[in-house]
Amino acid sequence: MIRVDISKCTGCKRCETACSFFRSGRINNHISRIKAINLYDIGIDGVVVCNQCKERYCDCCPKNAITIGSLGQVVISQTLCTLCGVCEKACPIGAIEIFNDFVYVCDLCGGRPRCIEACKEGAITHEVDEAYHPSLAAFKKDTKKMNPSQKQYFYLKKLGLEERKKWRKNRA
Amino acid sequence: MLKYGYGGRVLRIDLTERRFRIEPLDSSWIRPVIGGRAANTKRLFEELNPDCDPLGPDNILIFGIGPLTGSLLPASAYYTITAKSPLTGILGDSAAGGQFGAEMKLTGFDQIIITGKADNLLYLLVTESGVEFVDCPEYRGKTIIETTTAIRKEKKDHAIQVAAIGPAGENLVLFSSIVSSGNRVNGRAGMGAVMGSKNLKALAVRGTLSLGVADPLAFLSEVKKIEKAILGHNEYQKRYKMGTTMLMKDLNNIGILPTKHFQEGVCKYVDEISGQKLAKSYKVKNKACFNCHLACSRYYMVDDHEAEGPEFETLCSFTSRLGSRDLPFALEMNAYLNKMGMDSISTSEVIGWIIECQEKGLIHPDDLDGLSITWGETDKIREVVDMITWRRGIGDKLANGAKKLSEGFSEEARKLVMHVKGLDMICGDPRGIKAYGLTYAIASRGSDHLRAEPYFELTNKKEEAKKRFGTEKAADRLAEEGKAALVAYSEKIALLTDSLTMCKNIGLCMDILNFENTSALLKAGTGIDYSPEYLKKIMGDGIDRDFKLNRRFGTKKEDDTLPERFQKEPLSEGPTKGSTVDIKRMVDEYYRIHKWEG
Numbered sequence: 001m002i003r004v005d006i007s008k009c010t011g012c013k014r015c016e017t018a019c020s021f022f023r024s025g026r027i028n029n030h031i032s033r034i035k036a037i038n039l040y041d042i043g044i045d046g047v048v049v050c051n052q053c054k055e056r057y058c059d060c061c062p063k064n065a066i067t068i069g070s071l072g073q074v075v076i077s078q079t080l081c082t083l084c085g086v087c088e089k090a091c092p093i094g095a096i097e098i099f100n101d102f103v104y105v106c107d108l109c110g111g112r113p114r115c116i117e118a119c120k121e122g123a124i125t126h127e128v129d130e131a132y133h134p135s136l137a138a139f140k141k142d143t144k145k146m147n148p149s150q151k152q153y154f155y156l157k158k159l160g161l162e163e164r165k166k167w168r169k170n171r172a
Numbered sequence: 173m174l175k176y177g178y179g180g181r182v183l184r185i186d187l188t189e190r191r192f193r194i195e196p197l198d199s200s201w202i203r204p205v206i207g208g209r210a211a212n213t214k215r216l217f218e219e220l221n222p223d224c225d226p227l228g229p230d231n232i233l234i235f236g237i238g239p240l241t242g243s244l245l246p247a248s249a250y251y252t253i254t255a256k257s258p259l260t261g262i263l264g265d266s267a268a269g270g271q272f273g274a275e276m277k278l279t280g281f282d283q284i285i286i287t288g289k290a291d292n293l294l295y296l297l298v299t300e301s302g303v304e305f306v307d308c309p310e311y312r313g314k315t316i317i318e319t320t321t322a323i324r325k326e327k328k329d330h331a332i333q334v335a336a337i338g339p340a341g342e343n344l345v346l347f348s349s350i351v352s353s354g355n356r357v358n359g360r361a362g363m364g365a366v367m368g369s370k371n372l373k374a375l376a377v378r379g380t381l382s383l384g385v386a387d388p389l390a391f392l393s394e395v396k397k398i399e400k401a402i403l404g405h406n407e408y409q410k411r412y413k414m415g416t417t418m419l420m421k422d423l424n425n426i427g428i429l430p431t432k433h434f435q436e437g438v439c440k441y442v443d444e445i446s447g448q449k450l451a452k453s454y455k456v457k458n459k460a461c462f463n464c465h466l467a468c469s470r471y472y473m474v475d476d477h478e479a480e481g482p483e484f485e486t487l488c489s490f491t492s493r494l495g496s497r498d499l500p501f502a503l504e505m506n507a508y509l510n511k512m513g514m515d516s517i518s519t520s521e522v523i524g525w526i527i528e529c530q531e532k533g534l535i536h537p538d539d540l541d542g543l544s545i546t547w548g549e550t551d552k553i554r555e556v557v558d559m560i561t562w563r564r565g566i567g568d569k570l571a572n573g574a575k576k577l578s579e580g581f582s583e584e585a586r587k588l589v590m591h592v593k594g595l596d597m598i599c600g601d602p603r604g605i606k607a608y609g610l611t612y613a614i615a616s617r618g619s620d621h622l623r624a625e626p627y628f629e630l631t632n633k634k635e636e637a638k639k640r641f642g643t644e645k646a647a648d649r650l651a652e653e654g655k656a657a658l659v660a661y662s663e664k665i666a667l668l669t670d671s672l673t674m675c676k677n678i679g680l681c682m683d684i685l686n687f688e689n690t691s692a693l694l695k696a697g698t699g700i701d702y703s704p705e706y707l708k709k710i711m712g713d714g715i716d717r718d719f720k721l722n723r724r725f726g727t728k729k730e731d732d733t734l735p736e737r738f739q740k741e742p743l744s745e746g747p748t749k750g751s752t753v754d755i756k757r758m759v760d761e762y763y764r765i766h767k768w769e770g
Contacts, residue, residue: 010467012460013271020382021244028382029331037330038271040354041321043471043478045459099380120403120465121458124177153330167456167473 001052001072001127002034002106003114006156007163008123011038011045018118022109030099030141033106034115034124037152044160047113047124048152050074050095050106057140058087058105059095072130073107092139094151174199176386177239177698178207185296185303187370188229188288191679192303197282203700207282209265209670210714212254215283216263217717222724226258226362227344227369229289235276235335236283238673239698242274242383242462244395246402247675249273249462253335257361259346259518259573260594260618262725264361267622269461269675270353275333276378290371293342295323298331311373313339315511316351322362323376336374337364337514341562345571346545347518347596351510355480356461359515359597361617386699394693396768398684402466405682412458415468416484416677417447419600423488426630426649428604431492432547433524434590434737435603438746445491445499447484454503454561466678474503482506482516488599489520494527495547505557512561521596522574523556525589543564567757577717587736592619593727602738604748605629607646607655607662612760613732614659616718624663627681629655652754656761660700664711671714672708719768729770732759 019032029035034049052072059066065080066087074096076087081103088096088103096105106113116124139158143151174180174197184193205211212234224230234254240246251273257264276284279298286296288304293312297304306326311319320334333352340348341364348364358364367375385391402408410418420442423429427437431613443449454474460467473482481501490502509516527545529535537544543566545552559567568579575594578586590597595618602609607626615623628637629649637647637654641661646654662680668690669679679685687704694702732738734755742750763770 007457010458010469011271012458012462012464012467013274014463014465017244017463021388024382025388026382026384027242027244028379030380031382035331038353039330040317043354043480077317102680121467149329150330170456 001132002049002108002116003125003127004047004049004057005123005125006044006046006159007166008121009036009045009047010121010123014118014120015115015124018114024028028118030097031104032073033104035094036155038152039156039160042157042160042164044156044163046156046160048095048155050123051093051134051136053136055135055137055140057090057092057136060088060090062106069107071108071111074105075107076103076105078102086150091148092136092141092143092151094146094148094157097148101152174202175699176384177243178202179277179282179381181280181282183281183284183298184286185284185286185304187286187290187372190305194302199700202282204710205714206668206671206694206710208241208250208673209238209252209254209267210667211238211671212236212252212265213263213714213717213721215285216254216256217721218221220256222256224256226261226366229287229370231256231366231369233286233363233366233370234283235286237273237276238671240672240674240693242277243385243697244391244463245672245674245693246395246399247461247464247466247678248673249464250670250673250675251276251348252670252673253358253363255363255366256725257617258365259362261438262547262593262618262722262727263616264363264366265617266349266358266360266363267670267673268352268356268358270333270356271462272333272335272352272356272377273673274462275331275379276377277383278381279377279382280379284375286370286372288370293371293373294372295336295376296372297323297327297378299378300380308373312342315339316513317511319374320354323374323610327378329375329378332376332378334374334376336513337372338366338511340512340514340561341365341368342373342625343561343571345514345560345563346573346576347515349513349515351513355510355661357510357515360515360620362753364513364516367700385750387696390696391693394689394696397674398689399465401684402682403679407682408466411466411468414447414451415470417450417482417487419484420446420487421448423600425747426604427743427748428601429492430488430599430601432495433493433528435528436745437604437743437748438535439492442492444497445487445502447487448501448667450487450503461675464675464678468677471501474500477504477507479503479507479510481510485599486516488681489516490553493520493599494524494553496550496553497548498550501550501554505554508557514561517598518573519557519560521590521702522560522570522577525574525578528588529581529585534582534588539581581683590735590737592734593731595619595739597735601743602753603743603751604733604754605649606652606758607658609734609738609753610655610659611663611754613734613755613759614762616722622666622676624659624666625676625680626655626658626662627683628662638674650748652758655758656765659762660765663715664708667711667714668707715766719766729759729763
């Protein structure tokens, strides 16, 4: 999985840009599988990407279009997918998004994520421990009725408020 | 047909009628200007009535981006806002980075042209399909970030980017700014007041189109070279740590750090207010504009204040320039000005001018409603800044800027306003950086370094100076010789950088862009041929267009000068001691290079 350290994120969106460019040859944050959000209200920047959560909330596709790959990544069969939106709704942090009739979610670029190469700050790294799967249960209830963008914001704000507590302490 | 790089469309918005129109961007129109700042000026040149009231419905407010904005090119974040300036009455524009330009690109509009005046405070949401007009009287008085957050919440989309005005813009402070991405400021020439005069609180953009380039592999290979050049630059670490605030000590070391309103060039307590001190004591993290891996911006916390920045100009403007050694106060002011939407340089100038004039007995407190203020008096400065923001009491007069305020005073006092063509001077004493001095004098929006940013004169590269500009003196900061040639080169690269668009701090100051690599980038990016010679020519045409436009506004050759202080009073100590600027000589030579008549 891709591990995110928001304390190092500068909000430059190089991860997002690289993701959409190398996967589609074009640039647009809607078609990026990693989302960088600038939370100007709390001075935090961060990215949302599939956490390969313990719960595997998205693995509930009525058409069985979602499987889990050997790297733990979410694999979508675009042929089985009917764009019903169940997976998008199920993800508590907005890491799956449907845009222009296509489901976008991080699949680790098949093992060599381009976003990690693009980040010069080390804010996103490749987690080598394959058994590490964080729980997103704490977000599930709160973000139930939100759209992906709202979920991303809610998730990062929660992490960001924790991060802010460290700011003055780290400096001292 | 414009297929790559460009969105290929222009959006025209009439606020009076609440209507919009989408037009194709004609490739023969855009090719000779590329985009960004040059395209905005061309639009103004063709469509603006030069006699219009800058704060009336006929003024044209243009948001413009270039073919490479929001692309894989590092720091391709910039967008330019252009209009007739209410502060100076001539060409006004101001650029900023952040995330706004890149998001605007995804709407498919290369230019957004706003005219008229709304009958009620509103904001605009621009998407691929056009414009939504949203009334927002309840936003009156909201700060920039409050406005941004409110729009995102209302539209349930936190990727929306917003360029907004704060209370200063609503109150038509003539040097109010437009701010996007929280703290990225279109600061100069009063673009905020133009927006305020149109009752436009904010322009929000959210794009769904995706940006493609003509030859992705060739483009990628050019981008890789540029990324490498930035990472390998000898100032990379320094800039990463401090951004432009590194200049506090750098300028002080050569004796040109404006101190007490340009009366001195050496600040004895610079260590207390330096970029180093800021990075060590208050910075909490690095911040970056779109797709930039230099990340020269910083976020800080101090007492109850926090914000992104400050850049060097703001830091100097609220420390040494006003005789203050209080760094936390400057950080508080940076946060306040960004929140309220007001230009730090012009705000500092009006205060600095009053302090100096009062010190010299040229202005009595009774002339200013009892206002009496002296160097470093931070409580008083805070109060005055607040009065200007809300045009409260004497603040109402100060909000018109130092030059207009000075018109009611003696000639001696008027001479002490540090401005060119009505725009307040940036921080950097021209007596020790002559090419910069020339740039301030000739810059088409008034006193400004960014029109040319002739950083080369500080590099001391003598041999290269001889090769590129015909004399070793071009790399000697205290010489006038060769500076016109240097400025005439740098201003073209500056315009090119602003037109692509890219960050000038990287493209120009770090000497990254030149006509050759830009030619390759444009070819791979847009599919359109731009030879280096053609680029030189059209950038030269762009400089001519600025000149002609300003002549329509009534400027004359005599206006291309510097305040008397820099021509006649030498600095009394430090490495620039004894130097004055022979501005006429440089301006004459510069006019000869351009083949301009007086």
